Amino acid sequence: MPNSVYPVILESSAQQVLVSLVHLSIAEDGTDSTDILKRVTELAASGLQVARASIWLHDPNQDAIVCQDLFEQGPKHSQGLTLLRKDFPSYFSELDHSVVIPANNAHTHPATACFSASYLKPLGIGSMLDAPIWRGGKAVGVLCFEHVGGPREWSESDRAFAAQVALISGLYYERQERLAAERALREREAMERNNQKMEALGRMACVIGHDFNNLLTTMVGQTEMLLRPNVPNEQVRHRASVVLDAASRAGALVKRLLNFGKGRDATVMQFNLVDIIIAIEPVLRSTVPPRIALEFHLPNTPMKIMADTVSIEQIIMNLVVNAKDAISGEGTITLTVSRSRDSEGGDSVVMTVSDTGCGMDEATLYSAFEPFYTTKGDQGTGLGLSTCFSNMRSLNGNITIASIPGHGTTCTCTFPARG
Numbered sequence: 001m002p003n004s005v006y007p008v009i010l011e012s013s014a015q016q017v018l019v020s021l022v023h024l025s026i027a028e029d030g031t032d033s034t035d036i037l038k039r040v041t042e043l044a045a046s047g048l049q050v051a052r053a054s055i056w057l058h059d060p061n062q063d064a065i066v067c068q069d070l071f072e073q074g075p076k077h078s079q080g081l082t083l084l085r086k087d088f089p090s091y092f093s094e095l096d097h098s099v100v101i102p103a104n105n106a107h108t109h110p111a112t113a114c115f116s117a118s119y120l121k122p123l124g125i126g127s128m129l130d131a132p133i134w135r136g137g138k139a140v141g142v143l144c145f146e147h148v149g150g151p152r153e154w155s156e157s158d159r160a161f162a163a164q165v166a167l168i169s170g171l172y173y174e175r176q177e178r179l180a181a182e183r184a185l186r187e188r189e190a191m192e193r194n195n196q197k198m199e200a201l202g203r204m205a206c207v208i209g210h211d212f213n214n215l216l217t218t219m220v221g222q223t224e225m226l227l228r229p230n231v232p233n234e235q236v237r238h239r240a241s242v243v244l245d246a247a248s249r250a251g252a253l254v255k256r257l258l259n260f261g262k263g264r265d266a267t268v269m270q271f272n273l274v275d276i277i278i279a280i281e282p283v284l285r286s287t288v289p290p291r292i293a294l295e296f297h298l299p300n301t302p303m304k305i306m307a308d309t310v311s312i313e314q315i316i317m318n319l320v321v322n323a324k325d326a327i328s329g330e331g332t333i334t335l336t337v338s339r340s341r342d343s344e345g346g347d348s349v350v351m352t353v354s355d356t357g358c359g360m361d362e363a364t365l366y367s368a369f370e371p372f373y374t375t376k377g378d379q380g381t382g383l384g385l386s387t388c389f390s391n392m393r394s395l396n397g398n399i400t401i402a403s404i405p406g407h408g409t410t411c412t413c414t415f416p417a418r419g
């Protein structure tokens with residue numbers, strides 16, 4: 001008699017388990033996959049009345065399988081155990097060919113005997129039933145049912161059940177991959193739309209800036225005439241000088257508008273990102289009220305990037321102001337800089353601005369980079385993050401946001417490292 005924690009269940013119960021598994025496999029997009037896999041192993045174990053059931057995935061090279069979830073009596077769940085093909089060649093080669101591996105006596109079965117001393121005996125496992133997960137003619141993982149106790153004769157329906165669970169698991173993983181691809185496509189499209197909006201905004205800024213500049217030239221010219229010594233009225237001359245001063249400020253504003261239209265300030269050069277942050281630290285501190293701690297984690301080594309200081313200052317300022325706005329009571333804003341290497345060996349400088357504020361819900365996160373998107377009513381223009389986004393793009397960098405509602409937000413800016 002199997003040493004099991006489960007009461008005996010009938011064929012129809014096994015069917016019921018399969019139906020539950022199908023429901024799980026089509027769970028709503030965004031449901032936590034860890035929770036789903038826990039339910040899968042629990043249901044799988046209950047379907048065959050075994051003490052242990054686990055689900056494993058092959059690594060991309062098919063050199064190893066990694067445990068996604070192991071359910072065992074307790075109940076207890078664990079993940080992450082890895083088995084290497086080179087250590088268990090006979091088991092792996094059987095996985096490559098079988099629909100199920102019914103190891104009635106796991107200690108003597110040619111595929112599973114290799115686990116006997118190190119794994120089966122210490123855990124008291126007498127029998128194993130493994131069902132590879134197949135996709136597109138390739139085994140991508142395996143479902144393992146482990147019976148604690150002596151040998152167990154796996155019936156025809158046991159094997160059919162194991163194969164069905166593996167099939168449903170395969171469909172689950174296929175659906176997850178499709179959903180992830182659809183998500184990535186939606187994100188790319190949203191990014192593209194943002195780019196187009198920013199470009200349109202930039203063009204509009206250029207046109208307005210250009211026409212406004214022309215009008216300004218006329219206004220300045222006429223006002224300068226009022227300042228000539230031959231204009232007798234002192235009061236008129238004084239007022240003209242005030243107008244001229246305002247006009248010169250308007251000229252500076254127009255210049256900024258034109259720079260925005262071009263994407264960024266023209267002078268891009270190599271500099272240490274840490275130096276800029278240190279230089280604007282006093283400004284940042286004056287922006288943040290005393291109830292909010294502002295912390296810096298900056299490395300001593302240079303973090304060289306190619307950029308223009310105006311863009312970088314604008315990005316940091318926008319992110320810190322947003323972080324401040326997100327914290328209603330006390331809290332902390334943390335600015336970090338570090339270096340990272342991507343999978344292709346490219347070096348990046350990574351700057352993060354994290355806060356312990358309100359976080360963003362899914363809808364806000366989705367639209368945060370859109371120009372004019374704001375949740376701050378009249379208090380916000382909704383141009384902060386979209387400006388950061390277009391600045392980062394023009395610096396060949398990238399900006400991403402991770403946020404948990406009620407817990408906080410982290411904005412990550414990644415720049416290609418120089419030197």
Ligand SMILES: Nc1ncnc2c1ncn2[C@@H]1O[C@H](COP(=O)(O)OP(=O)(O)OP(=O)(O)O)[C@@H](O)[C@H]1O
Pocket residue numbers: 318322323326355357358359360364368369373374375376379380381382383384385386408409
């Ligand atoms: N750190 C953050 N925490 C929570 N929500 C944020 C954070 N940063 C941005 N947001 C959300 O993203 C929206 C867009 O931000 P963005 O900086 O583009 O505009 P804004 O801050 O609303 O306006 P402006 O920057 O013009 O003052 C914000 O209204 C807010 O809802």
Ligand SMILES: [Mg+2]
Pocket residue numbers: 318321322380383384385
């Ligand atoms: Mg903002």
